[in-house]
Each structure stands twice: as C-alpha cells, then as structure tokens.
Amino acid sequence: MSVLTETAAALVSGGKGILAADESIGTMSSRLEAAGVAPTEENRRAYREMLVTTPDLADGVSGVIFCDETLRQRLSDDRPFPQAMQDLGILPGIKVDTGAKPLPGSPGDTVTEGLDGLFPRLQEYVTLGARFAKWRGVITIDRTRPSVAAVRSNAHALARYASACHQAGLVPIVEPEVLMTGSHSMARCREVTARVLQAVAQELRSFGVDLAATVLKPNMVLPGSSSGEHASPDVVAQATVGVLIEQMPAELAGVAFLSGGQSPRGATANLAAMQPLPSPWPLTFSFGRALVDPALAAWRGEADLIEAGQQALSERTSANSAVLTGSAVV
Numbered sequence: 452m453s454v455l456t457e458t459a460a461a462l463v464s465g466g467k468g469i470l471a472a473d474e475s476i477g478t479m480s481s482r483l484e485a486a487g488v489a490p491t492e493e494n495r496r497a498y499r500e501m502l503v504t505t506p507d508l509a510d511g512v513s514g515v516i517f518c519d520e521t522l523r524q525r526l527s528d529d530r531p532f533p534q535a536m537q538d539l540g541i542l543p544g545i546k547v548d549t550g551a552k553p554l555p556g557s558p559g560d561t562v563t564e565g566l567d568g569l570f571p572r573l574q575e576y577v578t579l580g581a582r583f584a585k586w587r588g589v590i591t592i593d594r595t596r597p598s599v600a601a602v603r604s605n606a607h608a609l610a611r612y613a614s615a616c617h618q619a620g621l622v623p624i625v626e627p628e629v630l631m632t633g634s635h636s637m638a639r640c641r642e643v644t645a646r647v648l649q650a651v652a653q654e655l656r657s658f659g660v661d662l663a664a665t666v667l668k669p670n671m672v673l674p675g676s677s678s679g680e681h682a683s684p685d686v687v688a689q690a691t692v693g694v695l696i697e698q699m700p701a702e703l704a705g706v707a708f709l710s711g712g713q714s715p716r717g718a719t720a721n722l723a724a725m726q727p728l729p730s731p732w733p734l735t736f737s738f739g740r741a742l743v744d745p746a747l748a749a750w751r752g753e754a755d756l757i758e759a760g761q762q763a764l765s766e767r768t769s770a771n772s773a774v775l776t777g778s779a780v781v
C-alpha cells in the first residue's frame with residue numbers, strides 16, 4: 452500500500468471521521484460575529500485552539516481540515532497547528548480552493564476557483580505538515596439549474612485538483628456539494644446528485660486519479676430546505692447510498708459526508724441509518740457546522756467557557772463516532 456492509500460484509509464476508518472474547521476476568513480468572521488465574538492485574527496485562532504485541544508478528540512476524529520490562516524498559526528504553547536495535530540495522532544488537512552465564484556455565461560451557477568498556481572501551493576502545504584487537502588465544488592438547484600456547464604466545470608476542477616494533490620503527496624478530499632438550499636423535492640436532489648457524481652467519476656477517470664488514495668465528500672440526498680418535504684433517516688440513507696453505489700467506483704478509499712446545514716442531531720441520525728446498508732466503502736462524517744455550531748454557541752469567546760465549548764464538540768464527535776462503531780442508537 453502506498454503512503455497516500457494508507458493516509459486515505461486512515462481518514463475514513465476506525466470508527467472515526469473528519470472535523471471540518473476550514474471556514475475561510477470571511478465565513479469564520481461572520482460566524483464569530485453572529486456568536487457575539489469580535490472577528491479578529493486572534494479570535495479565529497483561539498476558537499480553533501479551543502476545538503483542537505478538546506480532550507480525547509482523537510477518539511472520534513481522524514483528521515482536521517484547516518484553512519490557510521490556521522495552518523500557519525500556533526497554539527498558545529507555541530506549537531504550530533499541524534504539529535499539535537501530529538502530536539495527537541490526528542492528520543492535519545488544508546482547504547486549497549479559493550471559493551465558488553459566478554460562472555460567466557451560466558447565470559446563478561458557480562465554479563470553484565483556485566487552480567492557478569495550485570501545484571506550488573500544495574507543495575508548500577506539504578512542507579507545513581499537511582497530509583490531505585479539500586476542494587469544494589458548489590452546485591445550486593432551482594428550476595433550470597444546474598447547467599451542464601456548471602456540472603462539467605466543477606467536476607473538471609475537482610479532478611485537476613485531485614491529480615495535483617497526488618503529485619504533491621497529499622490525499623485529496625473531493626467535495627461536490629449539491630446544496631440543500633431551495634424548494635426542490637428530494638427526488639430532484641437525487642437526480643441532480645446523480646448527474647454531478649457521474650460527471651465527477653468521469654473526470655476522475657480521465658485524469659487517471661488513483662481512487663484508492665482519494666476520499667469523496669458528498670452531500671446527503673435530502674429534500675430542499677424550503678420544500679416543506681420531510682424525509683426520515685431511513686429514506687435519506689437509502690437514497691444517498693443508492694445514488695453513490697450507482698455512480699461511484701468501488702475503488703474509492705471512502706465516503707465522508709458534509710452536513711450541509713442539517714441540524715447536528717439530524718445529520719448524525721442520517722449517518723446512523725446508512726451504516727447497516729451494504730456499501731463498498733466506509734461511510735463516515737466530515738462535518739463542519741454539525742460538529743462545531745454547538746461548540747461555538749457554548750464558548751462565545753469567553754476564556755472560562757472553553758471547557759463548555761469542548762464538551763459540546765465532544766458530545767457531537769462521540770455521538771457520530773458511536774454510530775460508526777455501532778455502539779449507540781441515536
């Protein structure tokens with residue numbers, strides 16, 4: 452097994468998942484402000500320090516994704532974040548795209564940018580200690596969207612990024628996110644997710660990407676958030692695992708879902724319902740909001756609430772890890 456294959460397997464196995472703490476400076480600043488915390492560089496650092504120093508984090512978390520700013524910051528004890536993760540036996544990762552931008556010629560659609568100069572940036576991230584990377588393509592559903600151009604350009608960028616990661620010595624997390632936002636039905640989400648995954652699989656093949664050293668981070672198949680439709684965890688699990696098996700090669704190292712704006716408990720319940728279904732891959736979590744929202748709300752930027760924030764994170768990581776190992780019913 453190559454080092455990259457081993458790293459990819461380690462990210463998705465052992466009853467563990469990934470903590471996505473890689474919000475861009477802009478997004479993180481808005482979330483801090485919404486929680487009543489001043490959006491400074493130091494507060495973004497302190498927030499990430501609160502998260503990653505949670506006792507026993509490594510019991511449920513295999514890897515943490517950072518953004519460029521955090522990867523270069525240090526904990527209060529002066530260790531760089533990647534070093535501190537390595538000391539805990541947690542793999543440090545880095546978000547390397549530069550965001551979803553309007554796609555000219557396709558009103559309302561976006562394409563994720565960041566390919567220019569990507570390879571030397573990846574090489575630098577390796578020297579800073581990163582072991583894996585993440586790139587998120589964003590697909591919006593409405594009556595006419597996504598366009599063929601949006602699906603193809605995002606899939607193409609994801610494959611170019613994945614191939615560059617392998618060349619640089621990083622495991623790529625390939626994240627094609629079909630947004631939950633909108634009034635579309637669950638059936639429409641399934642149909643669009645199928646189109647997107649099919650395009651991603653095709654581009655990964657064209658670029659000769661080694662799938663055993665690649666982790667897929669897809670959305671779950673859900674009704675649009677303003678559709679008024681409700682789907683039980685069993686229905687979500689069937690549709691989600693079904694579309695993945697239909698479209699994605701069995702060789703992938705694993706599947707680590709994003710939470711996409713679901714409630715923390717809802718995301719865990721849906722992940723739990725997938726576990727008994729037959730699948731060629733481990734099905735785990737790479738949640739952002741569904742892990743960190745309760746922690747941010749409990750911490751509120753107060754030094755004497757660090758423990759409360761960590762307890763809130765710990766509750767979510769243990770709940771998700773427990774459904775993977777079958778040691779808990781949600």
Ligand code: 13P
Nearest residue numbers: 471709710711738739740
């Ligand atoms: P959410 O789980 O909040 O969707 O975030 C995951 C992520 O990494 C988005 O890129």
